[in-house]
Each structure stands twice: as C-alpha cells, then as structure tokens.
Amino acid sequence: MELKEKELIHLAQNGDDEAFTELVRIHDQRVLQFALSMLGNMQDAQDVYQESFLRAYLKITSFRFESEFSTWLNRIVMNMSLNRIRQRKVKRFFSIEQKKEAEEYWDIPEKQEDQNDPEQLLLSREFFANVTEQLSCLPPRQRSVFVMKHLHGYKISEIAETLQMAPGTIKNQLFRAVRKLRKSLKEFC
Numbered sequence: 001m002e003l004k005e006k007e008l009i010h011l012a013q014n015g016d017d018e019a020f021t022e023l024v025r026i027h028d029q030r031v032l033q034f035a036l037s038m039l040g041n042m043q044d045a046q047d048v049y050q051e052s053f054l055r056a057y058l059k060i061t062s063f064r065f066e067s068e069f070s071t072w073l074n075r076i077v078m079n080m081s082l083n084r085i086r087q088r089k090v091k092r093f094f095s096i097e098q099k100k101e102a103e104e105y106w107d108i109p110e111k112q113e114d115q116n117d118p119e120q121l122l123l124s125r126e127f128f129a130n131v132t133e134q135l136s137c138l139p140p141r142q143r144s145v146f147v148m149k150h151l152h153g154y155k156i157s158e159i160a161e162t163l164q165m166a167p168g169t170i171k172n173q174l175f176r177a178v179r180k181l182r183k184s185l186k187e188f189c
Contacts (some may be wrong), residue, residue: 008022008175012060013063018078020060025186028071031073032150033152034074034078034081035152037147038077038143039081039085040136044084048080048084052076059076070109071162075162075163078162081144085140103126134185137180138181142161142180145159145177148179
C-alpha cells in the first residue's frame with residue numbers, strides 16, 4: 001500500500017471527507033468495472049458502485065491495515081454484487097443494449113490487423129458479447145473468480161484473500177468456470 005493511500009485512509013478514519021473522496025477517485029474506475037463484470041448491466045453496477053462506497057465510508061474505521069485497501073474494498077463490492085444477484089433470483093440474460101453498453105465501457109481492444117477487416121472486427125465484438133452473456137449464466141462464485149482472474153488480472157492468492165477462500169478452492173472454481181465457458185462458447189473456437 002502506498003504511503004499516500006495509507007495517509008488518506010488514516011485521515012478518512014478521522015472524519016476527513018476530502019480524504020475519502022480522494023480514495024474514491026483512486027479506486028472508482030476499477031470498482032465500477034468490477035461491479036459491471038459481476039452484474040452484467042450498467043444500472044446494477046452503478047447501484048452497487050454507490051452502495052459499496054457508501055458502505056466503505058460508513059465502515060472505514062473498521063479497516064485495520066491487515067490487507068490492501070483495494071482487497072478490503074473488493075470484498076465489499078463482491079458482497080454487494082452477490083446480494084444484488086441473489087435479489088434477482090431469476091437469471092437475466094443481457095439485452096442488446098446491455099451488450100453494447102458493456103462493449104463501449106470496456107472499449108474492447110482491437111488488434112491492429114483486425115481494424116482493416118470488418119468481418120474479424122464483427123466476430124470479435126460478437127464473441128465478446130457472447131462471453132459477457134455466458135458469464136451471467138455462471139454461478140456467482142465461479143463468475144467472481146473468473147472475473148477477478150481473467151478480466152482484472154488478480155493473482156490466485158489475492159482472490160483467495162478477497163473472497164476469504166482457500167487458494168485450492170479458488171483454483172477449483174476457476175477450473176469449473178473455464179470449463180463451462182469453453183463448452184458454451186465452443187462454436188466460436
């Protein structure tokens with residue numbers, strides 16, 4: 001944890017709202033992307049984003065510097081996202097608008113050679129939309145592990161710490177998620 005971030009946390013714990021605002025500024029983009037990855041639509045992601053920072057603001061005094069601030073914050077976002085998923089009860093599939101929204105938000109990377117090939121560009125966008133849709137079909141824990149590892153680049157140990165699970169369990173959940181995604185996306189491979 002950077003010294004500046006540590007100082008901001010101490011200030012926020014002592015009631016400095018500007019310090020907390022700076023912590024939000026540092027982490028806001030990643031938190032919104034993480035929530036969007038978990039929930040699949042911008043409306044729910046923005047709600048979880050706001051609820052997560054509100055919860056962090058109310059609980060900042062309970063942060064004990066035993067882990068990274070981002071890990072603590074991710075745990076809040078994860079819990080809020082899982083709660084939102086449970087509230088839905090019925091699996092919702094992405095609409096065309098939600099797919100476009102996710103595409104635009106993540107700004108799908110395009111290979112240099114694909115920019116001149118409209119068919120390849122369309123296929124990559126279609127593939128991304130299908131991956132996004134299939135992610136919504138995974139059980140919440142498998143989805144969260146996959147999202148943290150492959151969309152946000154976290155290490156197994158970081159995911160285990162955030163989700164408070166054993167690394168072996170994380171690897172198992174990741175294996176199952178990849179196997180399900182591979183099976184459901186077979187037509188593109």
